Amino acid sequence: MNILFDPRLDGELxxxxxxxxxxxxxxxxxxxxxxxxxxxxxxxECDGLAAYRVLPMLVALPEDLAQVEALLKACFALGVPxxxxxxxxxxxGGALPLEQGVLLVMSRFNKIIEVDPDARIARVQPGxxxxxISEAAAPYGLYYAPDPSSQIACSIGxxxxxxxxxxxxxxxxxxxxxxxxxxxxxxEGEHMTLGSNAFDAPGFDLLALFNGSEGMLGVITEIxxxxxxxxxxxxxxMASFDDVEKAGRAVGDIIAAGIVPGGLExxxxxxxxxxxxxxxxxxxxxxxxxxxxxxxxxxxxxxxDCETVRQVLEKAGATAISQARDEAERAKFWAGRKNxxxxxxxxxxxxxxxxxxxxxxxxxxxxxxxAALSEESGLRVANVFHAGDGNMHPLxxxxxxxxxxxxxxxxxxxxxxxxxxxxxxxxxxxxxxGREKINQMCSQxxxxxxxxxxxxxxAFDDKRLLNPGKNIPTLARCAEFGVMxxxxxxxxxxxxxxx
Amino acid sequence: MTEPATPAPDRxxxxxxxxxxxxxxxxxxxxxxxxxxxxxxxxxxxxxIDLDIREHSGIVSYDPVELIxxxxxxxxxxxxxxxxxxxxxxxxxxxxxxGTRSTIxxxxxxxxxxxxxxWAGATRDxxxxxxxxxxxxxxxxxxxxxxxxxxxxDVSRLMVGAQGTLGVLADISFKVLPKPAATHSLRLDxxxxxxxxxxxxxxxxxxxxxxxxxxxxxxxxLRLEGGESSVKATRDRLGGEPLAPAxxxxxxxxxxxxxxxxxxxxxxxxxxxxxTPPLAPDVGLATLYDWAGSQRWIKTRDGEALRHACQKxxxxxxxxxxxxxxxxxxxxxxxxPVLEKYHKRLKxxxxxxxxxxxxxxxxxx
Numbered sequence: 001m002n003i004l005f006d007p008r009l010d011g012e013l014x015x016x017x018x019x020x021x022x023x024x025x026x027x028x029x030x031x032x033x034x035x036x037x038x039x040x041x042x043x044x045e046c047d048g049l050a051a052y053r054v055l056p057m058l059v060a061l062p063e064d065l066a067q068v069e070a071l072l073k074a075c076f077a078l079g080v081p082x083x084x085x086x087x088x089x090x091x092x093g094g095a096l097p098l099e100q101g102v103l104l105v106m107s108r109f110n111k112i113i114e115v116d117p118d119a120r121i122a123r124v125q126p127g128x129x130x131x132x133i134s135e136a137a138a139p140y141g142l143y144y145a146p147d148p149s150s151q152i153a154c155s156i157g158x159x160x161x162x163x164x165x166x167x168x169x170x171x172x173x174x175x176x177x178x179x180x181x182x183x184x185x186x187x188e189g190e191h192m193t194l195g196s197n198a199f200d201a202p203g204f205d206l207l208a209l210f211n212g213s214e215g216m217l218g219v220i221t222e223i224x225x226x227x228x229x230x231x232x233x234x235x236x237x238m239a240s241f242d243d244v245e246k247a248g249r250a251v252g253d254i255i256a257a258g259i260v261p262g263g264l265e266x267x268x269x270x271x272x273x274x275x276x277x278x279x280x281x282x283x284x285x286x287x288x289x290x291x292x293x294x295x296x297x298x299x300x301x302x303x304x305d306c307e308t309v310r311q312v313l314e315k316a317g318a319t320a321i322s323q324a325r326d327e328a329e330r331a332k333f334w335a336g337r338k339n340x341x342x343x344x345x346x347x348x349x350x351x352x353x354x355x356x357x358x359x360x361x362x363x364x365x366x367x368x369x370x371a372a373l374s375e376e377s378g379l380r381v382a383n384v385f386h387a388g389d390g391n392m393h394p395l396x397x398x399x400x401x402x403x404x405x406x407x408x409x410x411x412x413x414x415x416x417x418x419x420x421x422x423x424x425x426x427x428x429x430x431x432x433x434g435r436e437k438i439n440q441m442c443s444q445x446x447x448x449x450x451x452x453x454x455x456x457x458x459a460f461d462d463k464r465l466l467n468p469g470k471n472i473p474t475l476a477r478c479a480e481f482g483v484m485x486x487x488x489x490x491x492x493x494x495x496x497x498x499x
Numbered sequence: 500m501t502e503p504a505t506p507a508p509d510r511x512x513x514x515x516x517x518x519x520x521x522x523x524x525x526x527x528x529x530x531x532x533x534x535x536x537x538x539x540x541x542x543x544x545x546x547x548i549d550l551d552i553r554e555h556s557g558i559v560s561y562d563p564v565e566l567i568x569x570x571x572x573x574x575x576x577x578x579x580x581x582x583x584x585x586x587x588x589x590x591x592x593x594x595x596x597x598g599t600r601s602t603i604x605x606x607x608x609x610x611x612x613x614x615x616x617x618w619a620g621a622t623r624d625x626x627x628x629x630x631x632x633x634x635x636x637x638x639x640x641x642x643x644x645x646x647x648x649x650x651x652x653d654v655s656r657l658m659v660g661a662q663g664t665l666g667v668l669a670d671i672s673f674k675v676l677p678k679p680a681a682t683h684s685l686r687l688d689x690x691x692x693x694x695x696x697x698x699x700x701x702x703x704x705x706x707x708x709x710x711x712x713x714x715x716x717x718x719x720x721l722r723l724e725g726g727e728s729s730v731k732a733t734r735d736r737l738g739g740e741p742l743a744p745a746x747x748x749x750x751x752x753x754x755x756x757x758x759x760x761x762x763x764x765x766x767x768x769x770x771x772x773x774x775t776p777p778l779a780p781d782v783g784l785a786t787l788y789d790w791a792g793s794q795r796w797i798k799t800r801d802g803e804a805l806r807h808a809c810q811k812x813x814x815x816x817x818x819x820x821x822x823x824x825x826x827x828x829x830x831x832x833x834x835x836p837v838l839e840k841y842h843k844r845l846k847x848x849x850x851x852x853x854x855x856x857x858x859x860x861x862x863x864x
Contacts, residue, residue: 118700119773141704163649174647176656177624190837197772198814199617199793202832203842203860204665205610208623208656212649229706252564258587258677298706301726304680357645359565389646429647437650444650449639455848456652460841472651 003052003435005098009477010469013100014079018057021080021102025060028074032067035059044103047088047095048150049436051352051406056083056097063108065185065221072219073189075102081465082187084215086127086158089150091353092434094162094214094470101468104219106157112136113222120227121180121197126157126220130164133225142227145172148430149338157220163212165430167263167337170388171296174430176211178226184210184218187461197224209456214432214471217460234262234296235306236330239318240287244268247289248363250316251387254293257312259305262296264388265337268367271344271382271395272336278343281336282329284320291318291387292337294330340384341395348380348397352409356420357391357429369419370394377412379405391429392420418443433471441471442478450475509557511571513630513638513669519550520667520854521636527852532663534573535600538609540821542662542830542859550667552604558582559670560644567627567644569672572604579603588675591619596752604668610660613751614711614722617773617790623659625674631658632667634850644672663856664864665849679708681730684742687719692777692788695719699791700774707733711747714788715757722747750789757787760798765826767805769795771814782808802827831860 007013022036035041036058045053057080062068075082081101088095097103109125112132116122117140122133130151134143147166148154154164159175160182172178181195195207210217241247247266254261267275269288276283283290291313295305306323313321324330336343344351358366367383374381380397394416398409417427417440427433427440441450453472457464473481523530529547533539556573563586570579576596583589593613594606612621628642631654642648642655658668690698695714702709708725720742723730749755760766764784773793777786782805783797799805802818809816810832820826834842839861846853846864858864 116774117704120703121773163653165647169647173620173624174649176653177620186837186841190840192837192841193835196770196813196815198770199621199790200610200660200770202815202817203834203838204661204845205623205656205659206838206841208653208659211653213652217652229704231706255566255677256564258680260676297726298708298729298732300728300732304726304728357647359562359567359645361562361565386647391647424643425645426643426648426650428650429645430649432649433651441650446639448633448637449641449651452633452639452641452654452849453651456654456657456845459844459848 003093003096004054005100005469009474009480011464011474013081013468015100016078016080021078022058024074024078025058025071025102029062029067029070032071033061033063035061044085044088044097044105047085047090047093049091049093049096049434051400052093052096052435054097054099056103057099057101059103059105061105061108068104068185068219068221069189071102071104072185072187075465076187076189076463079463079465081468083467084161084219086155086161087129087153089154090158090162090434091355091431092428092436094432094434094467096435096470098469107155109157109221115140115227117142119197121224122227123222123224124156125222126160127155130154130156130159137227141230143230144225145178145228146175149341156223156225160211160220160223161213161215162430162432165386165391167265167386169386170264171260171262172228176208179207179211179223180226181224182207182210182220183222184220186218187463187465192218195224212432214434215467216457216471217466231262231296231298233299233302234294234330235302236292236294236324236333237306237309237313238322238333239291239293239313240284240320241289241291241317242287242319244289244367245364246317247291248360248387250291250313250318252360253312253316254309255388257308259295259308261293261309261388263292263294265292266290266385266387267337267340268383270380271340271384274343274347274382275336275340278346279335279339281332283336287319292333337384344382344395344397349399349401350397350406352396352398352413354392354394354396354413354416355428355431356417356425357389358420358423358425360387360390362423362425366392366419366423370416373412373415377408379409379412381412386429389429390425414440435470438470438473438477439481441473442481447475447478450478510554511557512555513632516550516552516555516667516669517632517636517638520632520634523548523854524634524636524852527854529854529857532608532667532856534602534605535575535598537598537601538605541609541819543828543862544822545856545859547857552667553602555669563588566675567672568675569644569670570603571670572602572607572668574603575599576601576603576606583675587678589678590625590673591615591676592622592625593751594622603671607659607668607671608661608663614713614747614789617793618710623656626655626659626671627674628672629655629658629668630670632669634666634852634854638669642672646674662859664846664859666855679724679726681727682722682724682744683730683734684720684722684744684746685734685737685739686742687721687737687739689717690719691717695788696774696776696792703791709733712791713750714792720746755787757785757796760820763800763825764798765800765802765818765820767797767799767802768817768819769797769805769809769814770816771795771809771812775812775814778805778808778812806832829861834861
């Protein structure tokens with residue numbers, strides 16, 4: 001797709017001269033660090049979706065709230081768009097800059113303000129890294145549960161903006177389930193507190209609304225998260241299957257046995273090969289699929305559950321089952337999964353990571369559909385899957401240096417997401433829509449639903465200055481996109497039921 | 500009031516509901532959205548034509564292996580809970596039932612959660628998707644029937660607790676969970692509240708299978724739920740006397756004697772940060788502590804003083820006694836001016852003519 005903001009498809013923006021904006025911001029916030037030379041802007045041209053690059057007009061690196069407030073008020077007055085960015089690890093281009101806009105980088109807001117072990121909360125600034133919260137809570141035996149793979153680097157503000165997940169969502173929830181309160185600045189520069197230090201707050205649940213709103217409704221300036229006691233023990237079982245469908249069914253069987261694992265992950269043959277070649281995790285190369293099932297909690301319960309899961313896996317036709325004997329082996333089992341993306345990256349010059357979700361029972365059919373798309377396009381696809389909660393991460397392998405392959409990969413990716421939607425799922429489970437999946441939104445939602453999203457947006461930002469061109473497409477874009485995709489009146493995979 | 504012997508048969512009347520909403524929008528005639536009418540006391544009175552959801556009832560789909568149930572809003576809570584129970588599953592957030600006619604739509608619209616809330620999560624945490632009837636009378640889908648879905652704004656969770664002021668809930672999809680293998684409830688007698696709160700703070704830092712903690716009549720009441728081994732180990736460690744598990748249902752549904760009011764008394768719900776010490780004794784006549792102290796049921800004759808005391812410690816207070824029976828005319832804590840501005844803007848966008856339960860939460864909203 002064309003990554004550049006397109007006024008025809010994304011809505012009009014006020015065109016402002018860069019020097020005019022720079023001077024206005026200097027006047028509004030004299031101490032604010034502003035970058036404006038091309039060589040200084042270059043490092044900010046993309047987020048974790050590195051295939052999409054746009055040079056921002058300006059980069060602002062505020063250090064205190066007064067600067068953010070002044071910047072927002074000035075931009076609001078001028079009609080200049082603002083794209084907020086944290087650590088820049090997002091995978092959907094949610095922090096992709098705008099040529100006509102200011103990139104507001106919150107990374108200097110990196111203080112842990114307070115850890116209260118008795119209330120089991122941590123109050124942090126948005127630029128604090130996800131893992132740093134758990135590290136600060138560790139002396140009290142507590143941790144912050146959501147653990148996206150990028151947790152060493154990603155910041156909590158971005159986690160809230162994207163409603164980030166991780167491998168432990170089925171049991172511990174997404175970011176939205178683990179945040180008690182956020183403080184925000186509106187585009188008009190007003191301070192607003194959503195949620196509270198208690199378990200709820202009066203009025204509408206704007207806290208839930210802001211989680212996952214991708215920087216479209218306000219700028220997050222402070223976050224209070226819930227901390228949990230760290231489980232005393234975690235054990236992991238690895239099961240091999242000679243058939244992907246059997247592995248898929250085993251996932252349902254585990255849940256049906258009344259067990260909610262801390263993590264339940266699946267990898268297909270190509271992903272297994274890539275991971276094994278990279279980190280030597282001890283994965284069975286002959287298997288068509290493996291399941292990793294982690295059970296955590298109090299030791300005696302975990303031992304009981306391990307036994308139950310082992311029996312379920314045997315009955316489900318696992319060809320081999322092994323349990324990590326110690327913490328070192330557990331880490332090794334997980335190393336393969338956690339490094340699956342870079343491992344696949346070693347097999348191919350480029351890869352494109354998708355993030356669709358489906359009802360678990362649809363897994364065999366969707367995997368078949370993906371295999372067909374892979375064959376048709378000639379691009380290999382490795383499948384990594386948060387199996388417990390139906391979140392797929394197909395990795396499409398391609399070579400951007402080959403003419404047309406990026407476009408082909410994007411096309412295959414888009415069609416995989418349409419498969420997910422057709423199976424009753426969603427185009428994104430945890431990475432967000434961003435710029436990347438803006439067109440696929442039109443296949444998940446009808447025009448009336450998108451109109452409601454625009455109404456929500458208008459309530460907070462009626463001038464559409466916060467992150468324009470992301471998350472919610474215009475109806476003009478959907479009309480164009482719809483024409484593009486159904487021009488032969490042929491939907492992909494007509495055999496799948498439509499919901 | 501007489502209760503119907505059996506719930507309404509399964510029916511999808513969403514088209515008729517859409518029609519009624521579209522008419523109301525066109526004629527700018529406010530609607531009072533009503534299910535079992537058991538939660539009428541909770542909020543400000545609404546003047547409007549009844550939009551009766553009760554007949555929009557029945558379970559649309561339930562796949563225990565997927566841990567997801569989709570249900571029409573008029574379905575009675577007891578019907579849904581029985582269906583989940585048959586599969587050894589449940590709604591983990593324990594929505595209060597204020598009568599057998601309580602519907603799931605009402606439970607979600609009010610967004611109240613039971614004693615398990617601090618450990619399991621609130622109503623909104625288990626809502627995965629909704630079908631909402633919007634002001635133009637269109638039935639639209641938000642969220643979905645999958646565990647993870649971050650596409651678009653989370654309109655479904657926005658509806659939870661909005662009391663129908665932003666749209667009509669037609670269908671709701673929930674994440675459900677298996678019931679635990681073991682459960683045990685116990686009481687520790689003769690323990691003063693300060694000591695009880697400090698014990699709960701200490702226990703809270705350990706991965707123990709506690710899923711309810713209340714303090715009432717000088718006793719700390721605890722529920723354990725989890726694996727056989729951990730429940731037994733924790734039970735052995737804490738000791739105390741066994742407590743009939745029915746206590747939790749009575750607390751959840753406000754059937755304990757505590758909830759009976761004397762003349763001039765009003766019942767309030769105080770929602771406070773964890774580990775908040777007892778409030779000044781003069782703000783309440785009697786207090787029942789739930790949610791390990793984060794939710795307190797307080798009987799008082801001076802609601803304003805109580806509300807002020809709650810706000811001072813970072814919490815808020817809601818009056819559960821309707822104004823018609825002497826309760827506060829503004830049962831919910833007023834919003835600060837910026838929040839209020841955005842509430843009004845959101846309401847104006849989603850309900851331009853103010854037809855959905857106008858004034859239910861706040862005057863003018």
